[in-house]
Amino acid sequence: MPGRLARLRHPMTDIIVEILINFVLPLIIYDRVAPHQGDTVALLASSAPPILWSIAELLRHRRVDALSLMVVAGIGLSLLAMLGGGSAKFLQLRENLVSVIIGAAFLGSVAIGRPLIYQLARAGLSRKSPEAVSEFEALRENARFRRVMTLMTLVWGTGLVASALLACILVYTLSIHDYLIVSPFLNYGTMGALTLWTFWYRRRVQRQS
Numbered sequence: 289m290p291g292r293l294a295r296l297r298h299p300m301t302d303i304i305v306e307i308l309i310n311f312v313l314p315l316i317i318y319d320r321v322a323p324h325q326g327d328t329v330a331l332l333a334s335s336a337p338p339i340l341w342s343i344a345e346l347l348r349h350r351r352v353d354a355l356s357l358m359v360v361a362g363i364g365l366s367l368l369a370m371l372g373g374g375s376a377k378f379l380q381l382r383e384n385l386v387s388v389i390i391g392a393a394f395l396g397s398v399a400i401g402r403p404l405i406y407q408l409a410r411a412g413l414s415r416k417s418p419e420a421v422s423e424f425e426a427l428r429e430n431a432r433f434r435r436v437m438t439l440m441t442l443v444w445g446t447g448l449v450a451s452a453l454l455a456c457i458l459v460y461t462l463s464i465h466d467y468l469i470v471s472p473f474l475n476y477g478t479m480g481a482l483t484l485w486t487f488w489y490r491r492r493v494q495r496q497s
Contacts, residue, residue, distance in 0.1 A: 311472045313337040318468055327376035327464055334468065335383070380459045380467065387452035387475075394445030403434075403441035436493055443489075444482055451478040 314334035322330035397404040406428075413421050427433040455474055458467055 309341045310338045315465075315468045319465065322464075328379060331376050331379050331464065376464060377459055380464070381456055384452045384455045384459070387448050387455070391445045391448030391452065394441050394448065398438055398441050398445070403437040405441040405444060406437045409437075436489075440486060440489065443485065447478055447482045451475070 314337060317337070318330045318334040321333045325333075394404050397407075410421060410424055413424050451474060455471060458470060458474070462470060
């Protein structure tokens, strides 16, 4: 019974930890460091918990697939953003380049005829069973299936790029403190909206099959 309860609590625990590491800690660190070290140093310090958490999660799962490579790319781009010089505003803009580049990768994968959503979906199925992967791969030659993968990739790419552009606008319209409060809602809201749309669209396609 205790084991079952632990498993039931696990998703909620993950959500709480995500909020603490990606929202609460960065804001606290920035507010404490900025008065003494300045905005740029404070932003660099506040970026550390989310990046370290992403690295820890990647090492914990120990999987190398398309999804993991996306995480690695995001970590790498975030580190590059931290290493560049410039003002605090430019640091915030460079951080948003991560979403722009990933969104552009989605759109670029459509342009070359290899929708990234297909690769990510296959990576997710590979964690379940080889049979599921085989059934999924068998659909590659289906024209309707390819259209579905293409549309989903386009929506994700457009959504990520649009979210990043809106974040760049907010960089210049909000104080750094307020931006640190608003940006997680924008980021999680974008990912939540894209995920909900994906579930809705997938069920719609399944009903029409």
